[in-house]
Amino acid sequence: xxxxxxxxxxxxxxxxxxxxxxxxxxxxxxxCSGLILLAGANVITAYEKLFLSALSTRFNxxxxxxxxxxxxxxxxxxxxxxxxxFWNIGAEGQLLAGAMAAAFVGACEALPAWSLCPTMILAxxxxxxxxxxxxxxxxxxxxxxxxxASLLLNFIIFYGMMALLDGPWKDPxxxxxxxxxxxxxxxxPILLHATRLHLxxxxxxxxxxxxxxxxxxxxxxxxxxxxxxxxxxxRYAGFSVTGILLTAAAVSGALAGLAGVGEVAGLHFQxxxxxxxxxxxxxxxxxxxxxxxxxxxIPAAVFFAIIIxxxxxxxxxxxxxxxxxxxxxxTALIAMLVALLFTRxxxxxxxxxxx
Amino acid sequence: MHELLDQLLQAGFFAALIxxxxxxxxxxxxxxxxxxxxxxxxxxxxxxMLAAMxxxxxAYFSGSLWLGVAAAMAxxxxxxxxxxxxxxxxxxxxxxxxxxxxxxxxxxxFYFYRLIFGQPSSIPKITAFTPLPIPGLSAIPILGPIxxxxxxxxxxxxxxVPAVAWVLGxxxxxxxxxxVGENPHAAFTAGVSVIRIRxxxxxxxxxxxxxxxxxxxxxxxxxxxxxxxxxxxxVCIALVVFGQWNPWKSAAGALLFAFIDALQLRLxxxxxxxxxxxxxxxxxxxxxxxxxxxxxxxxxxxxxxxxFRKEER
Numbered sequence: 001x002x003x004x005x006x007x008x009x010x011x012x013x014x015x016x017x018x019x020x021x022x023x024x025x026x027x028x029x030x031x032c033s034g035l036i037l038l039a040g041a042n043v044i045t046a047y048e049k050l051f052l053s054a055l056s057t058r059f060n061x062x063x064x065x066x067x068x069x070x071x072x073x074x075x076x077x078x079x080x081x082x083x084x085x086f087w088n089i090g091a092e093g094q095l096l097a098g099a100m101a102a103a104f105v106g107a108c109e110a111l112p113a114w115s116l117c118p119t120m121i122l123a124x125x126x127x128x129x130x131x132x133x134x135x136x137x138x139x140x141x142x143x144x145x146x147x148x149a150s151l152l153l154n155f156i157i158f159y160g161m162m163a164l165l166d167g168p169w170k171d172p173x174x175x176x177x178x179x180x181x182x183x184x185x186x187x188x189p190i191l192l193h194a195t196r197l198h199l200x201x202x203x204x205x206x207x208x209x210x211x212x213x214x215x216x217x218x219x220x221x222x223x224x225x226x227x228x229x230x231x232x233x234x235r236y237a238g239f240s241v242t243g244i245l246l247t248a249a250a251v252s253g254a255l256a257g258l259a260g261v262g263e264v265a266g267l268h269f270q271x272x273x274x275x276x277x278x279x280x281x282x283x284x285x286x287x288x289x290x291x292x293x294x295x296x297x298i299p300a301a302v303f304f305a306i307i308i309x310x311x312x313x314x315x316x317x318x319x320x321x322x323x324x325x326x327x328x329x330x331t332a333l334i335a336m337l338v339a340l341l342f343t344r345x346x347x348x349x350x351x352x353x354x355x
Numbered sequence: 356m357h358e359l360l361d362q363l364l365q366a367g368f369f370a371a372l373i374x375x376x377x378x379x380x381x382x383x384x385x386x387x388x389x390x391x392x393x394x395x396x397x398x399x400x401x402x403x404m405l406a407a408m409x410x411x412x413x414a415y416f417s418g419s420l421w422l423g424v425a426a427a428m429a430x431x432x433x434x435x436x437x438x439x440x441x442x443x444x445x446x447x448x449x450x451x452x453x454x455x456x457x458x459x460x461x462x463x464x465f466y467f468y469r470l471i472f473g474q475p476s477s478i479p480k481i482t483a484f485t486p487l488p489i490p491g492l493s494a495i496p497i498l499g500p501i502x503x504x505x506x507x508x509x510x511x512x513x514x515x516v517p518a519v520a521w522v523l524g525x526x527x528x529x530x531x532x533x534x535v536g537e538n539p540h541a542a543f544t545a546g547v548s549v550i551r552i553r554x555x556x557x558x559x560x561x562x563x564x565x566x567x568x569x570x571x572x573x574x575x576x577x578x579x580x581x582x583x584x585x586x587x588x589x590v591c592i593a594l595v596v597f598g599q600w601n602p603w604k605s606a607a608g609a610l611l612f613a614f615i616d617a618l619q620l621r622l623x624x625x626x627x628x629x630x631x632x633x634x635x636x637x638x639x640x641x642x643x644x645x646x647x648x649x650x651x652x653x654x655x656x657x658x659x660x661x662x663f664r665k666e667e668r
Contacts, residue, residue, distance in 0.1 A: 039470055138643070138646075138647055138650075143650045143651050144647050145592075145593075145596060145646070145650070147450060148596070149646065151589045152586070152589055152590070152593065155585075155636070156636050156643075159639075160632070162632040163632035163633050166630050166631075166632060281458060284454055288451060321465070321470055322469075323462060323465035323469055325462075326461065326462030327462035327466050330456075330459025330461070330463075333454065334441065334452070337441065337447045337448070337452060338441070338445060340447075341447070
């Protein structure tokens, strides 16, 4: 008789740490190929379309980077929060808060032109931070579960945004539920001629490096990790657990808010109902795939940008429903969770003989 | 204001309230089973979505609503098994596993719906459940239409409240389940299989969430839409906390939430001059306020969120 058992590892080899996300992605693609077969399509053709269409031309490559931008921000937001064991599932709502703040500021006639972009960035970050502080305060003061609170807040701000779009922000002429366009001066500059590569893409890269520095090189980052790993020990070590929870929530919310700023200032120039097709939730998957490493968030976000943009081309060419992209996200999250087991345990195959 | 009072005093309002509460009662009882056994089942929203889809599709093609209900429950049981594999057998983070199950199940429900029905010009519909008035009782003035003129699933949901209270409170299995949720090591020492009980709780939890999904796509509505659950699952997690992990109080919470929701629907229809989205937001705001009021004193099952390994104490 053969039995598989899990044994504790004393340390994790570096190659394994690097390979785990790749293993999870490979497992995900194998598992999802069953769904492609069910749709009556050729697995190789479907995956080829899924990946190559997003990478084939210079234009598509840039579009993929543009698509990855909000997900880099939400991925970072979730990373910072989860590191502190603040279960922020509300990046979606914080993104909307940032987008709305950016749309408000960007359309403001009273501000001088030069100040528009910086004010939008600041306002979006603050709005996201404030929205993320709500579940953090509820958790620390009232012991309200952070998962539930941050999730419910997503619905609250979404309906709030829709009320604005249907009311004060509604276009009186067309009647469309879109906010007024931001001013031309508020639009993020384009980095590459004749593409949509805007300043937000660069900001996402800077944010990623900045978050890495914050987590690795600052007392706050050290405090966040200490609280996340063992809040009792962190308290004895002199950290204010509540203070760190609130700060981590603020940083997390600010990053998610910036995702919204980028979408408004760099891409849509207004707020509308579909401004986020679930970037906040994808951020959770990205953060886990990046193993809560801020630098790993970039490749993980680019991967999902490829999947999401490629899914439409795949669907057109092969008839496989575009929602394969959603299934891949869910499967990837679960696969990565399982893969993480290998950092703590090794699998032993034992033979038992019943004599 | 008079208009509002008139609305409130109509029997139709209370009947609607009971109907709105039904899926919440199913899913809340489901979540309660899982949490009392020590597992936070955050797959709830996705499980409800997928079950609503499989139930609807099965009823659409077989023509049998009850076969659809069975399919929805079976979907929930399978999702419960997946949740069990991740959190019980592998001992992974219950938070992230649950989010994963929700993302996966909602993705699957969109994917399969599109695969089965394509992109039709009109939404596929079924003949939904029709109310089943209880002979005699439904003729009682006022109370009859409020309580005894409902879908069969409504009676089932409210019958399940005392049933679950009885199972958890008095049966040996219920006692074992509660011990597993409070102190799995003590349960293990007493010869109870922690793993088996947790799997059973998650399967039951999934089946009840499946019933909630089936109710929405096959009784409340006669079609499946991508927004059919729209956050009700997350509300049920809040209702369990709100009800302090007690089936009676949780069901009362579901009725309270349904009251706000029914009120919101009536206010939308009346001449109040507010965007209807503000009313849609109201139940969620009040759920958070409610949680803030009770959470400080709430005591969750002690072993909630902690995986059980017999070699690690």
